[in-house]
Amino acid sequence: MIALRRARTVDVDWLVALYSSDDVEPFLSGRRPRDAETIAAEIERSEREPELSGLMLIEVDGARAGALAYEEVSGPHRIVHLEGLAVDPDFRGRRLADDAARLAQRYLVDELGYHRIELACYGFNERAIAHAERSGFVREGVKRRAYLRHGEWQDAVLFALLAEELSRDG
Numbered sequence: 128m129i130a131l132r133r134a135r136t137v138d139v140d141w142l143v144a145l146y147s148s149d150d151v152e153p154f155l156s157g158r159r160p161r162d163a164e165t166i167a168a169e170i171e172r173s174e175r176e177p178e179l180s181g182l183m184l185i186e187v188d189g190a191r192a193g194a195l196a197y198e199e200v201s202g203p204h205r206i207v208h209l210e211g212l213a214v215d216p217d218f219r220g221r222r223l224a225d226d227a228a229r230l231a232q233r234y235l236v237d238e239l240g241y242h243r244i245e246l247a248c249y250g251f252n253e254r255a256i257a258h259a260e261r262s263g264f265v266r267e268g269v270k271r272r273a274y275l276r277h278g279e280w281q282d283a284v285l286f287a288l289l290a291e292e293l294s295r296d297g
Contacts, residue, residue, distance in 0.1 A: 129226045131234065134170045134182040134194065141191055142166050142182075144296070151213045154252050157276055159196075159211050168284070169196070178239055180277050185214070185227040192218040194230055197244075205242035228262040229294065236290045243289055250282030259286045263294050 134142065145151060146161045160166045166182070173182045178199075185193035193214035201208040209231060214224050235241045246264060248255035260266065264286035272280035 128188055129192075129223060129230070130186045130228045131183045131227060131248060132186060133173055133177065135183050136170060137172065138184060138191065139163050139167050142194060145194060145209075145213055145215060148176060148216070150216055153277065154249065154255065155213065156210060157274065170208055182211075183231065185223065187218060187223065191215070192223060197231065197235060199241075200245065205240060206294040207239070207244055209235075209246045212258075214235075222261075224258050225262050228258070232288060232293055236271060236293050238262075241290070243287055245285070245287045247283040247285050249276065250284055255285075256284055262288075263292065264288045265292070284291070 142164060143161065143163050146155060146159060146166075146173045147150070152161070155161075160169055163239065169182050170181075172180050180196070180198045182196045183194065184191055184196065194211060195209065195213075196211035197209050198209050200208050209228075212224055232244060235244055244264075246259060247270070248259065250256075250269065265288065267287050269282040270285060273283045274281050
């Protein structure tokens with residue numbers, strides 16, 4: 128069974144290892160925290176202000192399998208940004224990220240009342256693009272050569288999901 132739960136201080140070392148692994152790190156935003164101190168601060172904020180930000184763990188039958196994060200972009204307009212999706216390589220190939228994204232979508236819309244969920248991924252990250260589309264997000268455009276990552280300018284593919292587009296099945 129897959130579940131999302133808010134990250135806790137005891138998860139810091141696991142998150143550092145996940146975000147720093149060679150097959151996860153190249154695909155994460157350059158802004159995604161990777162060190163223990165910054166991740167611990169993100170967890171503290173997530174606990175203190177859960178309606179504004181969250182660092183969530185993806186669990187499969189109680190085992191840590193991945194993580195994702197969200198942060199409010201605009202309170203008055205009820206817009207939230209989903210980011211930092213990473214799945215432990217041992218759990219890949221099961222569409223776990225798709226299920227976790229749907230859980231996150233329901234939480235952000237139904238529990239926190241957001242109207243619009245946004246995300247962006249690097250143009251070279253074909254896995255992330257396919258995941259976003261499978262998870263119900265609508266491609267809205269491309270920010271051309273927007274981010275300097277690993278010494279090269281990268282496009283960002285922009286996606287969003289509106290509350291009324293949220294799938295209510297499965």
